[in-house]
Amino acid sequence: MAIRIIGGGLAGSEAAWQAASCGVPVTLYEMRPVRGTAVHKSDRLAELVCSNSFRGDKLDNAVGLLKEEMRRLGSLVMRAAEASRVPAGAALAVDRERFAEIVTQTLAAHPLISVVREEIAAIPDSSSHAPVIVATGPLTSDALSASLAAIVGQAHLYFYDAISPIVLADTIDRSKVFRQSRWDRSLRTKARLKPDTTEDPTTNDSGSVRLQPDPLSCGIDDGEGDYLNCPLTRDEYEAFYRALVEAESATVHDFDKERFFEGCLPIEVMAHRGPDTLRFGPMKPVGLIDPRTGREPYAAVQLRQDNLAGDHFSLVGFQTQIKWGDQARVLRMIPGLEAAEFVRFGMVHRNTYVNGPTVLAETWQVRSRPSLFFAGQMSGVEGYVESAASGLLAGLNAAALAKGEPVSSPPRTTAIGALAYYVSHANPAHYEPSNITFGIIQALEKAPRGKKLRNLALSERALADLESWKARPEGRALHASGGTVPSTDAFGGTAPSTDASGGTVRSADAAGDAQQPSGVADEAPHPSNVGDDLQVVPNT
Numbered sequence: 378m379a380i381r382i383i384g385g386g387l388a389g390s391e392a393a394w395q396a397a398s399c400g401v402p403v404t405l406y407e408m409r410p411v412r413g414t415a416v417h418k419s420d421r422l423a424e425l426v427c428s429n430s431f432r433g434d435k436l437d438n439a440v441g442l443l444k445e446e447m448r449r450l451g452s453l454v455m456r457a458a459e460a461s462r463v464p465a466g467a468a469l470a471v472d473r474e475r476f477a478e479i480v481t482q483t484l485a486a487h488p489l490i491s492v493v494r495e496e497i498a499a500i501p502d503s504s505s506h507a508p509v510i511v512a513t514g515p516l517t518s519d520a521l522s523a524s525l526a527a528i529v530g531q532a533h534l535y536f537y538d539a540i541s542p543i544v545l546a547d548t549i550d551r552s553k554v555f556r557q558s559r560w561d562r563s564l565r566t567k568a569r570l571k572p573d574t575t576e577d578p579t580t581n582d583s584g585s586v587r588l589q590p591d592p593l594s595c596g597i598d599d600g601e602g603d604y605l606n607c608p609l610t611r612d613e614y615e616a617f618y619r620a621l622v623e624a625e626s627a628t629v630h631d632f633d634k635e636r637f638f639e640g641c642l643p644i645e646v647m648a649h650r651g652p653d654t655l656r657f658g659p660m661k662p663v664g665l666i667d668p669r670t671g672r673e674p675y676a677a678v679q680l681r682q683d684n685l686a687g688d689h690f691s692l693v694g695f696q697t698q699i700k701w702g703d704q705a706r707v708l709r710m711i712p713g714l715e716a717a718e719f720v721r722f723g724m725v726h727r728n729t730y731v732n733g734p735t736v737l738a739e740t741w742q743v744r745s746r747p748s749l750f751f752a753g754q755m756s757g758v759e760g761y762v763e764s765a766a767s768g769l770l771a772g773l774n775a776a777a778l779a780k781g782e783p784v785s786s787p788p789r790t791t792a793i794g795a796l797a798y799y800v801s802h803a804n805p806a807h808y809e810p811s812n813i814t815f816g817i818i819q820a821l822e823k824a825p826r827g828k829k830l831r832n833l834a835l836s837e838r839a840l841a842d843l844e845s846w847k848a849r850p851e852g853r854a855l856h857a858s859g860g861t862v863p864s865t866d867a868f869g870g871t872a873p874s875t876d877a878s879g880g881t882v883r884s885a886d887a888a889g890d891a892q893q894p895s896g897v898a899d900e901a902p903h904p905s906n907v908g909d910d911l912q913v914v915p916n917t
């Protein structure tokens with residue numbers, strides 16, 4: 378009985394601690410300093426590659442709730458963060474060196490953990506008694522990526538995150554844009570548009586088609602679409618196109634070396650394929666009618682609300698690698714965005730991750746090979762805390778599997794359970810790594826009025842349900858049975874107590890390689906809470 382963990386980042390370190398705390402010997406393989414990555418600077422485990430913040434630390438904040446749940450599950454990452462905390466208002470920020478040093482020393486000193494500094498180039502064999510956790514992060518080494526692709530399928534492994542620019546709503550010129558969903562497929566509107574066949578094409582020199590409400594469609598268009606549309610005339614489009622192909626972009630120069638997915642090509646790469654490529658891609662005007670002309674524009678850029686407050690809008694499908702100065706200049710050529718202020722510029726950055734819903738069960742086991750677990754950013758979550766949280770659950774489950782005990786996941790009413798559920802059950806067709814949000818936690822049947830009160834009520838229920846889950850046989854087995862969680866740990870704190878809802882559980886037999894995970898496909902997502910992107914995918 379032993380567990381091998383590949384990658385000593387936030388997820389791998391937490392997984393090692395959890396598994397060893399359950400009494401299972403762990404070998405943790407970390408390739409640094411033998412082989413570095415483009416962003417890590419030291420040989421320490423759990424190095425924070427960028428910001429030193431673990432974000433909000435209050436219970437009216439989803440990541441604050443996730444952290445509290447992790448504390449209650451004995452998280453090493455949370456203990457090390459507390460011990461290296463620096464002043465940061467309502468956020469939990471740390472002295473990054475002290476944080477990583479604490480994690481490194483704690484793991485090195487654990488009698489059941491061996492840290493081996495070695496690059497693992499292929500996923501090793503695994504079995505129920507000797508599970509393997511892969512937690513190699515967004516910068517998974519090339520050799521291991523090839524091995525991963527062979528296991529999960531090339532189509533389910535991604536190498537880049539494509540991020541569209543976001544503008545401040547107040548800075549959009551509303552006199553030039555119009556609100557509408559394509560074909561009026563808005564949540565609020567029922568009417569559809571159809572081409573106006575009564576129009577004489579010889580009198581229409583714009584090359585565009587006039588649209589009119591389709592009387593066969595039900596309901597009435599109330600004019601409230603979900604998108605703000607920036608219409609472009611032919612002249613405007615051509616000027617924009619010229620500026621785009623001349624703009625300085627990291628992508629176009631390196632394009633041959635990069636492996637982008639056709640579905641999320643940077644706009645400048647599309648533009649280099651021909652003048653009309655964008656008009657058939659993210660700037661397609663079909664299904665949109667400009668109320669000022671009564672016509673479909675020559676081209677259009679769609680802006681979608683990006684946050685609940687409605688003060689941020691993203692440019693749909695406008696991922697780009699154009700240098701930021703040029704990016705602002707070129708994007709301000711779009712009608713309506715002349716004075717736009719950018720909250721975030723578009724980016725395409727390296728991020729190795731799997732299509733979670735296709736590949737993983739909610740226990741972080743690979744569906745096709747349950748003795749193999751993925752955790753951290755490469756499993757399809759986003760962020761330090763989320764990566765560590767997935768490692769926590771993967772570590773507990775791998776330990777349970779090794780000991781012949783049932784694997785389990787806390788209920789979807791908890792943040793950690795909701796994250797596991799999102800990764801394993803979101804819509805695989807549009808899968809994107811996600812931070813924890815209250816939106817993916819199962820909705821309250823009766824929610825108090827007001828966002829803050831609602832969030833606090835969700836947190837209260839989550840913590841109560843986590844405690845109930847911990848007290849149930851499967852939670853107890855997973856969390857502490859036969860474990861060696863010390864009553865007093867290296868930081869002088871006391872170990873979490875175990876006590877008592879829901880959650881998912883699978884017998885050890887069902888969880889091993891003999892059988893596929895059964896999952897929770899019978900649990901329908903709450904429609905008012907999760908939106909289109911979360912759907913139940915039957916386990917194979």
Ligand SMILES: Cc1cc2nc3c(=O)[nH]c(=O)nc-3n(C[C@H](O)[C@H](O)[C@H](O)COP(=O)(O)OP(=O)(O)OC[C@H]3O[C@@H](n4cnc5c(N)ncnc54)[C@H](O)[C@@H]3O)c2cc1C
Nearest residue numbers: 384386387388408427428497513514518753754760761764
């Ligand atoms: C540039 C960048 C900046 C980011 N900034 C933030 C931020 O500010 N805030 C935030 O919340 N999130 C941020 N993230 C996202 C993410 O939260 C972090 O990348 C986080 O470190 C992920 O944790 P992890 O454990 O999955 O991966 P990592 O922490 O990267 O750990 C993976 C480990 O695996 C090792 N490894 C890789 N391949 C092998 C191999 N073949 N054999 C052995 N070891 C291997 C690596 O050396 C590394 O130590 C950022 C990501 C990137 C790429």
